[in-house]
Amino acid sequence: MSEHRSQYTHRVRVGYIDTDQGGIVHHSVYLRWLEQARVELMRVNGLDHTTIGYDTEFSLPVARVQLRYLRPAHFDEELDVQCTLAKVGRASLQFDYRVVRGDMLLTQAEVTLACVNVKTGRVARTPEAFRKIVEE
Amino acid sequence: MSEHRSQYTHRVRVGYIDTDQGGIVHHSVYLRWLEQARVELMRVNGLDHTTIGYDTEFSLPVARVQLRYLRPAHFDEELDVQCTLAKVGRASLQFDYRVVRGDMLLTQAEVTLACVNVKTGRVARTPEAFRKIVEE
Amino acid sequence: MSEHRSQYTHRVRVGYIDTDQGGIVHHSVYLRWLEQARVELMRVNGLDHTTIGYDTEFSLPVARVQLRYLRPAHFDEELDVQCTLAKVGRASLQFDYRVVRGDMLLTQAEVTLACVNVKTGRVARTPEAFRKIVEE
Amino acid sequence: MSEHRSQYTHRVRVGYIDTDQGGIVHHSVYLRWLEQARVELMRVNGLDHTTIGYDTEFSLPVARVQLRYLRPAHFDEELDVQCTLAKVGRASLQFDYRVVRGDMLLTQAEVTLACVNVKTGRVARTPEAFRKIVEE
Numbered sequence: 001m002s003e004h005r006s007q008y009t010h011r012v013r014v015g016y017i018d019t020d021q022g023g024i025v026h027h028s029v030y031l032r033w034l035e036q037a038r039v040e041l042m043r044v045n046g047l048d049h050t051t052i053g054y055d056t057e058f059s060l061p062v063a064r065v066q067l068r069y070l071r072p073a074h075f076d077e078e079l080d081v082q083c084t085l086a087k088v089g090r091a092s093l094q095f096d097y098r099v100v101r102g103d104m105l106l107t108q109a110e111v112t113l114a115c116v117n118v119k120t121g122r123v124a125r126t127p128e129a130f131r132k133i134v135e136e
Numbered sequence: 137m138s139e140h141r142s143q144y145t146h147r148v149r150v151g152y153i154d155t156d157q158g159g160i161v162h163h164s165v166y167l168r169w170l171e172q173a174r175v176e177l178m179r180v181n182g183l184d185h186t187t188i189g190y191d192t193e194f195s196l197p198v199a200r201v202q203l204r205y206l207r208p209a210h211f212d213e214e215l216d217v218q219c220t221l222a223k224v225g226r227a228s229l230q231f232d233y234r235v236v237r238g239d240m241l242l243t244q245a246e247v248t249l250a251c252v253n254v255k256t257g258r259v260a261r262t263p264e265a266f267r268k269i270v271e272e
Numbered sequence: 273m274s275e276h277r278s279q280y281t282h283r284v285r286v287g288y289i290d291t292d293q294g295g296i297v298h299h300s301v302y303l304r305w306l307e308q309a310r311v312e313l314m315r316v317n318g319l320d321h322t323t324i325g326y327d328t329e330f331s332l333p334v335a336r337v338q339l340r341y342l343r344p345a346h347f348d349e350e351l352d353v354q355c356t357l358a359k360v361g362r363a364s365l366q367f368d369y370r371v372v373r374g375d376m377l378l379t380q381a382e383v384t385l386a387c388v389n390v391k392t393g394r395v396a397r398t399p400e401a402f403r404k405i406v407e408e
Numbered sequence: 409m410s411e412h413r414s415q416y417t418h419r420v421r422v423g424y425i426d427t428d429q430g431g432i433v434h435h436s437v438y439l440r441w442l443e444q445a446r447v448e449l450m451r452v453n454g455l456d457h458t459t460i461g462y463d464t465e466f467s468l469p470v471a472r473v474q475l476r477y478l479r480p481a482h483f484d485e486e487l488d489v490q491c492t493l494a495k496v497g498r499a500s501l502q503f504d505y506r507v508v509r510g511d512m513l514l515t516q517a518e519v520t521l522a523c524v525n526v527k528t529g530r531v532a533r534t535p536e537a538f539r540k541i542v543e544e
Contacts (some may be wrong), residue, residue: 019293027198028167062163065203155429299470303436334435339473
């Protein structure tokens with residue numbers, strides 16, 4: 001039986017490919033890391049694409065993204081992407097993020113996913129499994 | 137002498153690389169297009185990295201990004217990225233965006249750039265050239 | 273009626289996102305441009321995903337890639353991606369590429385696509401439409 | 409004192425961002441993983457950008473890439489990128505790769521880096537530190 005945890009910290013290593021000619025991580029790269037972190041948060045809760053019908057019954061397209069870049073990250077640094085499932089709505093999931101290097105906050109983010117029925121293409125009720133994560 | 141225009145529409149073609157297994161454009165790709173559109177908006181105003189000291193005197197790191205994904209885009213579609221320099225702050229630039237397919241609004245976005253002195257690494261006054269764009 | 277041309281030159285503009293901290297275009301970016309160029313070569317021959325059953329009847333996964341990086345490209349440069357459909361095999365397509373800046377050769381590449389039946393997942397005979405391109 | 413090893417296996421997890429609408433990992437993504445693996449191979453040999461003057465004294469631009477895609481990879485799979493420093497030339501490094509899922513070979517690759525003096529921009533002698541890796 002899997003635990004229920006609404007928080008997960010995902011460690012990433014900055015690659016050379018992630019940098020731009022300003023010598024810092026390009027702002028677009030963070031969306032990659034945020035996605036990885038929420039997949040891992042799901043996984044520690046026993047939810048992955050094989051168990052929850054993802055892409056066969058429902059999908060979770062990104063509906064809204066907000067990022068604040070406070071300090072830059074650099075090549076080869078190890079960063080922690082702190083991911084929290086903050087809210088499970090009727091037909092949406094909201095994740096809050098802090099990207100930190102040690103105890104230095106680099107980036108804050110919020111990502112909202114919509115829940116969509118893949119057969120009808122319409123908004124669908126958020127699966128109960130997600131609700132359990134935040135209720136624990 | 138170059139014109140001053142605070143709006144520019146940049147056309148993009150969705151590549152196969154831009155899609156994900158959900159069959160739509162991955163949400164991270166839009167940041168690429170927003171960046172392209174603001175570079176082109178600068179260019180029609182006679183401002184490019186060779187004329188304005190970009191990366192030698194000052195840089196314009198992305199400070200804040202907000203995206204709302206209303207409808208998906210698909211492989212091989214032609215999209216128009218409508219970019220407006222909405223506000224020139226003391227040490228920042230704010231761009232508003234609408235990504236459309238024909239007259240269908242797909243994505244709305246706001247991007248704020250900070251103005252930074254590359255020698256000192258500190259916040260710098262926005263170059264006058266940007267102010268002219270919105271005053272016209 | 274569409275023409276048959278085995279060559280097409282696709283112009284690209286280097287984005288800031290395409291650079292790395294070495295101040296040049298990251299080597300991975302060229303695969304994006306090569307893909308765009310072959311989609312456009314197909315299009316001028318009247319072949320696109322809507323006309324040739326791409327992804328519904330057959331797919332063309334990349335089977336082999338070879339790239340030689342001779343000179344670097346930089347932010348905001350305009351490059352020409354010269355794409356040639358060099359060979360139509362029984363179950364494959366081979367494209368040759370030259371990426372140039374003006375008359376300066378920057379990168380050479382070869383890309384081989386396999387032709388696969390999407391229902392069976394097995395190698396399939398290359399559609400006749402591709403053969404016509406090189407025979408003209 | 410660090411060990412000398414010419415081989416390193418780097419584990420990666422396929423992200424949703426890495427897939428395309430064909431339902432497999434896009435062919436461009438492998439270059440990201442190959443780069444990560446060779447950075448890690450260097451690291452276990454005590455060589456990273458802080459110890460070897462990378463980007464301050466010399467750089468190692470990619471000069472040649474060859475990839476053979478034998479079988480596709482899919483979302484959320486864990487893959488092993490087996491990286492070998494195969495040859496240290498006078499002014500180049502050659503890495504051989506096998507990307508595997510369990511004992512199934514998915515992709516083979518070779519990457520050649522050139523060694524360049526960052527001050528002169530000219531080809532430079534490969535640092536002795538790399539030679540030690542393959543001699544052990």
